[in-house]
Each structure stands twice: as C-alpha cells, then as structure tokens.
Amino acid sequence: MSESPQTLTIQQDSYAHLRGREAMDTPSRFRNRVSKYRVFRSSACTACNKCAELCPYGVHVRSGDRMLRPREAFCIGLACRSNDFYCISQCPEKALSMALNPLFETMGDARWSADMILATWVMAETGDVPSGGLEYEFGRSGGGFDKLAFDFPKKPAISLDEEEIDLSVELNRSGDEAERISIDIPVYGGGMSFGSVSEHTILGRCIAARNWNTFTCTGEGGYIESIVPFAKHVITQVATGLFGVREETIQRARIIEFKYAQGAKPGLGGHLLGDKVTPQVARMREAVAGSSLFSPFPFHSVYSVEDHKKHVDWIKAITPRSLISVKVSTPTDVDMVAVGSYYAGAHIVHIDGSYGGTGAAPDIAKKNIAMPIEYAIPKVHKFLREEGVRDRIVLVASGGLRNPWDIAKAIALGADAVVIGTAEMVALECIRCANCESGRGCARGIATTDPELTELIQVDYAARRLSNLYLAWSKELKRILKRLGMRSIRELVGRTDCLMRLRS
Amino acid sequence: MPKKYHITAQVMPPRFAPVPKYSMIEKEGCLGCLQCAKRECVYDVYKNRKFDPEQMIDSIDYLCKNCLRCIQGCKNQIISKMCNPDYQALGDEYWKPALISSLWDQATSGKIPVSGAGYRGPFSGPGFDSMWTDMSEIVRPTRDGIHGREYISTSVDIGRKLAQLDFGPRGELLSVAPPLVEIPVPFIFDKLPFGVMNENVRTGLVRAAEIVGTMLVIPQSDIDWKLMAHIDNIIPLITALTPIREHDAASRPQTGESLLGEIIARARMIELEDGPDVAKQMAAVKGINPSVVTCIRMPASKTVAGRVEELTRSGAEVIHIIADWQGEETCDPAETGHAAPSPRFIKEVLREVHLNLIDKALRDEVTIIAGGGIAMAEHVAKAIICGADLVGVDMALEVALECRMCKRCLHGLSCPVTIEAVDSEWAALRIRNLICSWHSQLIEVLGAMGIREVRRLRGEVGRALFFEDLEKEAFGDVRIAPDTYYSTR
Numbered sequence: 001m002s003e004s005p006q007t008l009t010i011q012q013d014s015y016a017h018l019r020g021r022e023a024m025d026t027p028s029r030f031r032n033r034v035s036k037y038r039v040f041r042s043s044a045c046t047a048c049n050k051c052a053e054l055c056p057y058g059v060h061v062r063s064g065d066r067m068l069r070p071r072e073a074f075c076i077g078l079a080c081r082s083n084d085f086y087c088i089s090q091c092p093e094k095a096l097s098m099a100l101n102p103l104f105e106t107m108g109d110a111r112w113s114a115d116m117i118l119a120t121w122v123m124a125e126t127g128d129v130p131s132g133g134l135e136y137e138f139g140r141s142g143g144g145f146d147k148l149a150f151d152f153p154k155k156p157a158i159s160l161d162e163e164e165i166d167l168s169v170e171l172n173r174s175g176d177e178a179e180r181i182s183i184d185i186p187v188y189g190g191g192m193s194f195g196s197v198s199e200h201t202i203l204g205r206c207i208a209a210r211n212w213n214t215f216t217c218t219g220e221g222g223y224i225e226s227i228v229p230f231a232k233h234v235i236t237q238v239a240t241g242l243f244g245v246r247e248e249t250i251q252r253a254r255i256i257e258f259k260y261a262q263g264a265k266p267g268l269g270g271h272l273l274g275d276k277v278t279p280q281v282a283r284m285r286e287a288v289a290g291s292s293l294f295s296p297f298p299f300h301s302v303y304s305v306e307d308h309k310k311h312v313d314w315i316k317a318i319t320p321r322s323l324i325s326v327k328v329s330t331p332t333d334v335d336m337v338a339v340g341s342y343y344a345g346a347h348i349v350h351i352d353g354s355y356g357g358t359g360a361a362p363d364i365a366k367k368n369i370a371m372p373i374e375y376a377i378p379k380v381h382k383f384l385r386e387e388g389v390r391d392r393i394v395l396v397a398s399g400g401l402r403n404p405w406d407i408a409k410a411i412a413l414g415a416d417a418v419v420i421g422t423a424e425m426v427a428l429e430c431i432r433c434a435n436c437e438s439g440r441g442c443a444r445g446i447a448t449t450d451p452e453l454t455e456l457i458q459v460d461y462a463a464r465r466l467s468n469l470y471l472a473w474s475k476e477l478k479r480i481l482k483r484l485g486m487r488s489i490r491e492l493v494g495r496t497d498c499l500m501r502l503r504s
Numbered sequence: 505m506p507k508k509y510h511i512t513a514q515v516m517p518p519r520f521a522p523v524p525k526y527s528m529i530e531k532e533g534c535l536g537c538l539q540c541a542k543r544e545c546v547y548d549v550y551k552n553r554k555f556d557p558e559q560m561i562d563s564i565d566y567l568c569k570n571c572l573r574c575i576q577g578c579k580n581q582i583i584s585k586m587c588n589p590d591y592q593a594l595g596d597e598y599w600k601p602a603l604i605s606s607l608w609d610q611a612t613s614g615k616i617p618v619s620g621a622g623y624r625g626p627f628s629g630p631g632f633d634s635m636w637t638d639m640s641e642i643v644r645p646t647r648d649g650i651h652g653r654e655y656i657s658t659s660v661d662i663g664r665k666l667a668q669l670d671f672g673p674r675g676e677l678l679s680v681a682p683p684l685v686e687i688p689v690p691f692i693f694d695k696l697p698f699g700v701m702n703e704n705v706r707t708g709l710v711r712a713a714e715i716v717g718t719m720l721v722i723p724q725s726d727i728d729w730k731l732m733a734h735i736d737n738i739i740p741l742i743t744a745l746t747p748i749r750e751h752d753a754a755s756r757p758q759t760g761e762s763l764l765g766e767i768i769a770r771a772r773m774i775e776l777e778d779g780p781d782v783a784k785q786m787a788a789v790k791g792i793n794p795s796v797v798t799c800i801r802m803p804a805s806k807t808v809a810g811r812v813e814e815l816t817r818s819g820a821e822v823i824h825i826i827a828d829w830q831g832e833e834t835c836d837p838a839e840t841g842h843a844a845p846s847p848r849f850i851k852e853v854l855r856e857v858h859l860n861l862i863d864k865a866l867r868d869e870v871t872i873i874a875g876g877g878i879a880m881a882e883h884v885a886k887a888i889i890c891g892a893d894l895v896g897v898d899m900a901l902e903v904a905l906e907c908r909m910c911k912r913c914l915h916g917l918s919c920p921v922t923i924e925a926v927d928s929e930w931a932a933l934r935i936r937n938l939i940c941s942w943h944s945q946l947i948e949v950l951g952a953m954g955i956r957e958v959r960r961l962r963g964e965v966g967r968a969l970f971f972e973d974l975e976k977e978a979f980g981d982v983r984i985a986p987d988t989y990y991s992t993r
Contacts, residue, residue, distance in 0.1 A: 030576035069581075102586035103575065106526045109624035143627025149985060260641060264622060267639035267952025297951075298641070331639045332969055354636070355623040362616045363606070364945045366623040368637045368882050369952045371969050375978040400622060413978075422622055433570045436620030443546040443571035447620065453546065500985035 023127025035072035076133030123472035124427035144374035156485030193221025204462020222284035241295035263399035264357020266329035269297035335383035353399025360437030381414025404476035513614020541577030611904035614937035634971035694896035708931025778802035831877020858891025881945035
C-alpha cells in the first residue's frame with residue numbers, strides 16, 4: 001500500500017515560483033515558430049537597419065553588420081500595407097517581400113481556424129490577445145458561435161474601469177450545507193485523465209487553476225500523487241469505469257463530477273488504447289499494462305433519476321461538504337436531464353456539446369451524435385427558468401468553446417460558466433493533428449504518457465502558458481463587459497438581447 | 505436469439521498510394537547537422553521513406569501525420585508543407601476529398617475512423633449535414649455499442665407485409681404471408697450511376713455481397729450463366745420482359761431454355777423499372793416465380809410520393825427510390841434528361857414519401873429502399889430515420905476500389921486507377937472492409953440512440969435533431985444583424 005498515491009502525505013508545494021497572475025513571457029518550445037506570413041530578405045539588403053527602425057512589432061533585428069532572419073511570427077502581414085511603416089514598400093533596396101506562408105494554409109480546420117490556433121499561441125505566450133493580423137473571434141464553421149456576434153451599444157450605459165469588473169462565479173447556489181465555492185474566472189478545466197495526457201500537462205493545469213482560483217479535473221484516470229498539493233483546485237471525476245475512484249480521492253475533492261456522458265462520444269463510453277496503458281497508468285487505474293481500457297456507457301447502476309440520486313447520496317455520505325457536478329451530453333431531452341439532476345441534489349449541471357472533446361472518438365460520433373453546445377445552452381437555461389430552479393443551480397457548458405468571445409457568447413446564451421479542454425491543449429502548442437490516440441500518443445508531448453515524449457513539455461512551461469491564457473481571456477472578457485456596460489459577468493447570463501445572428 | 509452478425513475485417517492494402525492531403529517541401533541549404541530534426545520523427549517517417557518510381561510518389565507525404573516537429577525543429581528552416589492540389593481536386597462538392605479519403609481508409613482497414621481533438625468540420629451543411637442523430641442519457645436500457653454484450657440487430661426484411669392476419673371461422677389462418685427477403689445489414693449494393701463496372705468489378709461486388717450477406721442489383725443483360733451460381737446475392741433488374749409477355753402470364757415458360765426464365769425462376773428478389781405497365785410485369789414475374797419479391801425502381805422526383813402511394817395500393821411489395829449520385833432529385837420521368845428545377849435532397853423526398861404513406865395508413869405494407877448520395881455510414885442511419893427501410897449503396901463501393909470520382913469515365917477516358925483491371929477477390933475484400941466499418945458505425949449510432957434494432961429506426965425522427973428546428977428553438981429570439989454591422993467590420 002505504501003506505493004499507493006492515495007496513502008502518501010501531502011507534499012510541499014514545490015512550484016511556489018509559478019504563483020501569481022502576471023504575464024510571464026513564455027515563448028514557443030520549438031525552435032522555429034509557425035507564422036502566418038513569410039518575410040523574405042533578398043541579397044540586395046545592405047543592412048541599413050531602416051526596416052528595424054520602422055517595424056513596431058520587432059520583425060526585423062540587426063546583429064552586428066547584418067540583419068537577422070525576419071521574425072515572421074510577429075508580422076501582421078497584409079494588414080500592414082496601409083501603414084507608413086510598411087517595410088516592404090519602405091525598403092530603399094527593395095530587398096524585402098512578404099507572402100502568406102503555405103504552411104499556414106495546411107493548418108487548422110473549420111472550427112479551429114489556423115488564425116485561431118496561432119492567436120491562442122500568442123495569448124499563451126504573452127498573456128494578451130494578438131495585436132493584429134490574426135482573426136480569433138470567429139472560426140470558419142459557418143454556424144453556432146461563428147454566426148453569433150455581440151451587438152455593442154455605441155456608448156455603454158455606464159462607463160467602467162476594467163479593474164472594477166468582476167468575473168467571479170459562485171458554484172453553490174443551492175443554499176444547502178455544502179461549501180460555498182466561488183471561482184475567480186468563469187472558466188475551469190475539463191476532465192483529462194492521466195493516460196490521455198501527460199503528468200506534466202496535468203501539473204501545469206493544476207498550477208494555472210490554483211493561480212486563478214479555479215479548478216481542473218482529474219478525468220477518469222485516477223488521482224496522481226503529484227497533484228495532491230493542488231487538491232483545493234482539483235475536481236475528482238467519477239465516471240462509469242470508476243478508474244481511480246477511492247474514498248480518499250472523493251474526500252479530498254471540493255467538487256465531485258459525475259460523468260454520465262461526454263460530448264465527443266455521447267452514448268459510447270471511453271476507450272484508452274492498450275498502447276497508452278503504460279505500467280504507471282495501469283497502476284493508477286488498477287488495471288493491466290498494455291491492455292485496452294473501456295469505460296462503459298452508461299453507468300450500469302443508473303437507469304433513472306432515482307438511481308442517480310442514490311449515487312449522489314453515496315458521495316454526500318462520504319463527503320457532505322463537497323459540491324456535486326453532473327456532466328451530461330446534449331441529447332434532445334437535455335433540459336429534462338438537467339432538471340432531474342437538480343432535483344437529485346446536483347449543484348452544477350455540466351452540459352458537454354457534441355463538437356468538442358479532446359480525446360479520441362469515432363468521427364461519426366463527433367459529427368452526428370447529440371446537438372452542438374450552442375443549441376443546448378439556451379434550451380437548458382430556458383427550461384430551468386420555466387421550472388423556477390434556474391437560480392439554484394449552476395449551468396456550466398463545454399464542448400467546442402475556443403476563445404473569450406465564445407465564452408461570452410455561451411454566457412449570454414444562458415450558461416453561468418464554461419469548461420475548456422482543447423483550448424488548453426492548443427495553448428500548449430497542440431496543432432490539432434488529431435493523432436492523440438495512436439501509438440506513443442501525441443508527437444508534441446501533450447497527450448502522451450511516453451516517457452521520452454513527456455519530456456517535451458516542462459511543468460514550468462505548461463503552467464505559465466496556461467496561466468497566460470487565462471490572463472488573456474480575462475482581459476478580453478473584461479473588455480467585452482466594459483463595452484456592454486456590465487459590472488459583473490453574472491449580469492451577462494442569458495442576455496440574448498446582447499447578441500445578433502449573422503447571415504450565413 | 506440468432507447468432508450475432510459479425511463481419512471480420514482484415515487489412516487489404518490499396519494498389520495505389522493514397523492521395524495525401526499535404527505535400528512536404530524541402531529547400532536547399534541542409535547544414536548537415538549531427539542532430540537532425542528528421543531523425544527525431546516520432547512516426548519514423550524519414551526512416552521508412554521510399555520513392556515509388558512507378559507512381560512517381562514519395563512516401564513521405566502520406567506517412568507524415570502532420571505533427572510539424574521537423575518543420576519547427578530544422579535549424580536552417582528548410583522543411584515546410586503545403587496543401588496538395590491533387591487532394592483538393594478529388595471528387596466534387598458532394599463527394600468531398602475528406603469523404604473519399606476516409607472511405608479509402610475504411611476499405612483498407614475495415615475500422616471505424618477515429619481521431620482526437622474534437623470535430624473539425626463545418627457547423628452544419630446541406631443535405632444530410634443539416635441533421636444530427638440523438639443519444640439518450642441515463643434512463644434507457646444498457647447497451648455498449650460495438651464492444652457490447654447486448655445484441656443490436658441491423659437486419660431488415662424486404663417485401664410486403666400484411667396489415668393484419670385474417671382467420672377463418674374455426675380459427676384457421678386464412679392470410680397468406682407474402683414472400684420476404686431478410687438481409688443482415690440495412691443496405692443493398694446498387695448498380696452504379698457511372699464508373700467502371702466490368703466483369704472483374706461485378707464478380708468482386710457479388711462476392712462481397714455473399715460475404716456480408718446482402719445483394720447486388722445487376723441489369724439482366726449483364727447476368728450470364730456464370731453469375732447464376734450466385735443468384736441468391738443478385739437482384740436482377742429486368743428491363744425487357746417481352747419474351748415472357750408473349751406467353752400467357754399464367755402459363756409458365758420453359759425454364760432452362762432461356763436465361764431470363766431461369767433468372768426469374770431462381771431469383772429471391774427482382775427489380776423492375778417503373779412504367780405504365782409495371783403492374784402487368786409484376787404479375788408476369790410472379791406467374792413464373794410466386795416466391796420472388798418484386799421491387800419497383802423509380803427516380804426520385806416531384807411526383808414520387810403520389811406514385812409510391814398508388815403503387816402501394818395496387819400491391820407493390822418494395823419500392824426503390826433513386827436520387828442522383830449527389831442525393832438530389834433527378835427529373836420527372838416524363839421529361840427525362842433535364843435536371844429538376846430546384847431539386848430536393850433525398851432526405852426531403854423520403855420524409856414526404858414516408859409521411860404520405862403514414863397518412864394513408866399504408867406505410868407498413870411496403871418496403872422503401874432509398875438510393876443515391878449514400879456516401880457515409882451516417883447517411884444510412886439518416887436515410888432510415890427519414891423514412892427508408894434500407895438504402896442502396898452505389899458510388900461508395902467504387903470509391904472502396906480507389907475510385908477518385910474524377911469522372912473521366914463519363915467522357916470515355918481511361919480510369920487513372922485502372923479499376924477495370926482489379927482482382928475480383930481484392931475488390932470483394934475491400935468492399936467487405938468498408939461494410940464492416942459501416943456496420944460498426946451504424947451500431948455505434950444505434951447504441952447511442954438507445955435503439956436495439958435498425959427496423960425500429962425507420963421514420964424515428966424523434967431520435968434525430970434537425971437544423972431548422974434547433975436554430976429556431978435556440979436562436980429564434982436573437983435578432984438578425986443589420987447590414988450596417990457588416991459594413992463596419
């Protein structure tokens with residue numbers, strides 16, 4: 001038993017130096033950055049340094065008597081043409097030229113455009129949104145969030161300072177004896193198990209969650225010992241396979257999340273391929289290394305709301321002060337499910353839309369099964385309101401939320417807060433190659449348990465990038481609220497009058 | 505309980521390298537670093553790199569999994585990638601490159617396409633992309649999809665069904681049950697709207713139909729004595745019934761002398777083209793072989809719902825409604841050769857046909873087969889939800905044989921992947937793999953919907969979500985952006 005992570009005493013926090021919310025410049029861990037534009041310097045260059053003097057973004061740098069290779073990632077590209085500091089036209093030797101990077105065109109997809117991936121990298125690096133040249137508000141999916149925009153008043157009703165805008169969300173509104181927990185930003189991290197992502201990734205998420213007084217979630221892979229010091233900010237997930245669920249891991253958590261279904265594969269259960277079940281993962285899950293692990297669907301002990309209540313009561317008996325979150329997918333009767341969860345004693349109902357998800361899932365499920373989150377939020381919000389219980393439960397949405405604008409739109413549609421997963425992966429320089437599931441796992445070291453690949457990401461890097469991402473998002477959310485003249489994110493909940501539909 | 509239906513797939517490699525989505529590019533200027541970024545490739549792409557002089561293809565483009573590590577790691581930045589124009593040129597606006605390449609993968613491996621990091625496609629789209637299938641959360645019976653312990657049936661019965669049974673005064677059964685054909689998957693293989701269909705391909709398709717237990721529609725003129733051995737898996741499409749009509753329909757012609765007579769006498773199911781005298785033809789066929797199931801084949805058109813009702817009333821057993829290869833209504837039978845004005849998609853056509861039959865209390869008597877534009881496993885489920893009993897698969901089978909939907913064959917040009925020269929056994933196993941993958945995917949969606957057999961899926965729109973309804977319900981109270989919004993952005 002001495003090896004069991006649950007019997008270890010809580011260790012000292014060895015990541016104290018990563019505390020704080022200030023921006024911590026954290027550049028790419030790869031040698032060459034991916035840029036949207038390519039800037040070429042021909043041999044006609046005389047290193048006169050004029051371009052370096054002109055460019056406010058720091059693309060051009062002289063070193064000694066020659067110019068360095070242009071730092072293309074900072075170039076704002078074609079948007080710069082109208083500026084009087086546009087280096088291409090200002091170069092006395094006509095030695096500079098610029099074009100769209102063909103590599104950029106190979107990246108991204110309809111939901112996560114290449115622009116959005118690169119913009120997320122900038123946010124994770126600098127702690128603020130990019131200064132120009134990258135479209136991060138809308139993707140190219142042609143529907144949902146990408147066809148919703150804010151209708152800002154010309155002048156907000158009250159003029160506010162960004163300092164006085166409040167982004168915190170209360171997670172226990174039931175008025176029962178459980179703990180009153182509030183998070184400082186309307187975002188927390190979704191369940192990503194040890195096994196699906198690396199230990200360094202998990203630790204980074206925990207540190208960022210601590211810095212922002214919010215939460216991250218174990219997923220269904222057990223509670224690794226190294227995150228015990230962050231227990232105040234870790235949600236323990238109880239899913240159908242019950243991997244890693246023990247009395248200690250339940251008692252330790254301030255929030256327990258029941259995962260009934262997940263958006264990416266609603267109704268299908270989870271599947272961790274044998275390749276990724278390393279001895280360490282197997283020990284954590286109390287399983288055999290190398291053999292595939294299935295989480296069935298659904299809970300084979302839950303076929304009614306009453307059965308669900310029995311589950312909730314078990315948890316409450318073990319840990320009466322913890323909040324209960326119920327994670328469900330978005331079928332057509334998701335509104336009934338939400339109300340049922342409320343009456344069974346849930347504090348949080350977490351709806352996970354069909355277009356999100358981080359793990360491997362059948363393409364047919366991702367595309368087809370259950371509705372996108374954009375539809376589910378207003379459906380559940382309105383129904384809870386009609387039932388007269390909206391004020392007593394927290395509605396959390398996830399599944400394909402990519403950026404602060406999506407978050408604001410989700411809240412305006414009726415959510416109280418959101419849960420994210422993929423955006424965090426992208427902040428750690430995921431490029432969405434979609435090969436998370438095969439072989440040794442993620443070639444970029446994020447979603448892997450391969451010892452060598454895990455080393456591609458260091459805890460400091462992960463923590464800083466994620467903390468920066470949260471910083472950039474909260475800055476942008478405050479700017480949005482300021483333009484709307486709202487003092488708190490809670491004022492935005494369900495305000496569909498602030499939104500407009502764009503034509504397709 | 506009958507034995508669990510199962511298809512065992514085995515990798516069946518393609519003859520040609522798949523068209524990769526991206527191409528690697530490498531500039532001159534290698535510094536010869538000892539620690540080369542290429543050596544660190546997680547997928548050993550550079551180690552396994554080969555050049556195929558036959559096809560003039562570098563394996564690197566299709567082995568690469570786009571992690572970009574070599575591109576981001578090369579010290580002199582000489583490696584990059586770009587979109588492959590050959591890939592973008594695959595297919596058309598319906599048979600998109602991603603769809604074709606996914607079908608190729610399924611035919612190679614027989615596995616369900618799986619990927620990480622969420623859905624990557626457009627939010628919704630025309631045709632089948634404007635609907636979603638549902639799932640049920642906690643309150644339905646247990647099921648575990650393809651890994652399951654419980655049996656999800658995908659078999660369907662083709663034929664006419666009695667609305668009720670009639671009994672005599674002493675309780676004896678008076679009704680005579682019409683003949684039924686049961687197949688274990690809800691699709692038949694249809695003849696192709698275009699593409700290569702020679703003896704090799706046909707033999708392969710029939711063999712595949714045999715393996716998976718379904719049937720292939722073959723025009724009567726293409727059936728020879730050799731194919732007669734596989735008649736259980738063939739649905740002959742009878743176009744020229746004149747030799748029979750010379751006889752009195754009641755008096756059976758001398759079978760064994762004419763191939764056509766033999767075909768009709770031994771087939772389990774026969775297709776007839778719709779036409780003014782189709783009822784007579786049906787009677788003639790039944791006269792020869794009363795146990796055959798007859799199916800009337802008709803194009804999807806504006807008038808199809810009325811015609812289906814009329815035929816059902818006059819005793820039609822099965823109706824096969826065919827849209828074009830992109831799933832759209834073709835034309836009125838009267839004005840052939842012209843595209844229908846603003847053609848409807850097969851999904852709308854099916855809903856109209858299905859609802860009309862329900863209104864007239866006829867739906868359960870007739871079997872509806874839907875064909876045209878069935879390009880993915882999800883289309884099978886969606887067509888059935890919209891009202892078909894089963895579907896006909898056509899071009900997807902050709903794509904399993906590496907067809908690129910380039911349509912050169914429509915212009916009489918040669919096939920770039922020489923489908924005419926395929927080995928029949930290879931073709932059969934590729935198609936078996938594709939069907940294995942589709943069957944598994946169908947079970948996945950049925951499992952998620954909480955439906956235990958595909959028969960119950962027919963017309964189950966309550967287990968589907970439609971774009972128009974959801975938009976209205978979710979965003980109905982959100983105003984439309986004024987034109988000024990676009991001008992200020």
